[in-house]
Each structure stands twice: as structure tokens, then as C-alpha cells.
Amino acid sequence: MKTPIFWNQKQSIISLLLIPFSYIWLLASFLNKKKPKKFDIPVIKIGNVVAGGAGKTPTVISLTKKLINSKINTHIILKGYKSSASKSIQVKKDLHTYKEVGDEALLCAACATTWVGKNRSESINNAINNGADLVILDDGLQDESILSNLNIIVFNGYQ
Structure with a gap:
């Protein structure tokens, strides 16, 4: 997936007029953090700083x-892109489909215990209760609600 063209375009008058509102938003989000x-x-946590396939999941699997x-x-923790799972569930590759848990979760489940759910904290607690010594969050860098011991940023050399 390529980054949108407008990300690299010159700023318009409207975007300049909206700058004060961005500072208000920044202050409000800081106070609410x-x-x-x-x-x-x-x-x-493993993540990337560009949009699209930088290779997070293969890095998660390899590590x-x-x-x-x-x-x-x-144990591996994912939100499950396009999955129907709302509560945290342990992925069973023989039982679940990609529609239920997402295709990346099925790939990860082939090598380790994998949890999918919208609430990563719930998934981490489930992993701990099931004997995990360590958890890896696939695409976890944008989640500031969880303190990590190590952050790994994956880069795609073509973007």
C-alpha cells in the first residue's frame, strides 16, 4: 500500500487556517492521556511508521x-484486521476462519499461541493466565494504553 499523494503536497489555505484547532486537539488529547x-x-511491540506492508507480521513470526x-x-497479540472477534479469543487454526480472526492471526497461530481481540489488555491477561512468559503485539506501536519493554519499528525500504 502506497502513501496517499496528498501527504506530500503543499499546504492549502484551509489547512493553514485549521492549525490553531490542531493545537487545541493536541492539548485536549494530552490532558486526556x-x-x-x-x-x-x-x-x-512491533509496528511501522508508514502505511501498508512493511513486514510486521513476518517479523513477529520470526522473532x-x-x-x-x-x-x-x-504469545502473539493481534487486534485481528477485519476480524469479527469482539472479545479476546485464542486462535485455533483448525477451528477459526480468516473472517473470524483475520488472515495474519492464522499465520501467527501456526507458530505460537495467538490471541485476537479489540482489547489488547484483555488479550495480554488471557495470555498471562495461559502461561505466557512474554507477549509480542503485532502492530502495537499505536497503542499507548500498554507499556512496553521493547519497541521494534519495521521499515520497508521501498517506501
């Missing part, structure tokens, strides 16, 4: 395999 939740196990080979019980 909650303290991120800390968990009893390490949390790794997870290395951690599991090091005898670290690693």
Missing part, C-alpha cells in the same frame, strides 16, 4: 520462533 498499563511479563527456540513461552 491515561497512564499506560504495565504487565508482569515483558511486552514487545517468536527464535524466542520459542530459546524456551521462552511467547
